[in-house]
Amino acid sequence: MIILYDIPANVEGKAWSPNTWKTRIALNYKGLPYRTEWVEYPDIAPLLRGYGVPRAPPPAWMAYTLPAIYDPKTRSFTMDSMKIAVYLDATYPDTPAVLPASLRVFHGAFQRAYWDTILEHLRSLIMLPALKRQLNERSQTYFRETREKAFACKMEEICTPDKQAEQWARLEKAFGVMASWFEAAGDGRVLFLGTDEGQICHADTQIGGLLKWIQTIFGPESEEWRRVERFDGGRWKRFMAIIDKWADTSC
Known part of the structure; x- marks a missing residue:
């Protein structure tokens, strides 16, 4: 089961971020099984850095961001909603494409x-x-x-x-x-x-x-x-x- 890393908020369902919503909507649309791990803002960089996820270009405070996913099928992490969309389309070609x-x-x-x-x-x-x-x-x-x-x-x-x-x-x-x-x-x-x-x-x-x-x-x-x-x-x-x-x- 894919893990979606998201940022929790004090709202019903916890989801709020426009960026992580993109990946959540895509996973639901594709019908891929996943579960959410909630990560507070200050814990994002240590988590992704610890797993060896490549950092994004400057500014420094955006070097590690969510959404990110871990897919046990390929034992890989992917960060950034656009890269995640490309990855999901390539890895699960039998699901509806979101970014061909x-x-x-x-x-x-x-x-x-x-x-x-x-x-x-x-x-x-x-x-x-x-x-x-x-x-x-x-x-x-x-x-x-x-x-x-x-x-x-x-x-x-x-x-x-x-x-x-x-x-x-x-x-x-x-x-x-x-x-x-x-x-x-x-x-x-x-x-x-x-x-x-x-x-x-x-x-x-x-x-x-x-x-x-x-x-x-x-x-x-x-x-x-x-x-x-x-x-x-x-x-x-x-x-x-x-x-x-x-x-x-x-x-």
């Missing part, structure tokens, strides 16, 4: 566009609520120290009440840009690969992970989440109705 070779150039470009378009606007709104509402104490300390070093300011300065209206407006506009990527197909698709609601790819798991992050941090009944559901005529509510089929946290 024909899509890897697209996914590389999408990842950069997705980061620049959405994440830059969302992080300022969501990091402080994530820190204060959901993370366990040991991870809170680590999260604050690393993010304040990266942003060169206190977490409380990133999103203040006087900035929120403007930040939400920018985020809604950013989601509109992302919606236009789907609309360019002209066929009413909700998912990247088309109108078949049973077929997803790695880009869908990225957006799914992002939306699960917002939903989990603010709360499924919060006005913040309801606001995102209303973006783009309810497109993202329809998107989540599909992705939720593979958002199981029972493993």
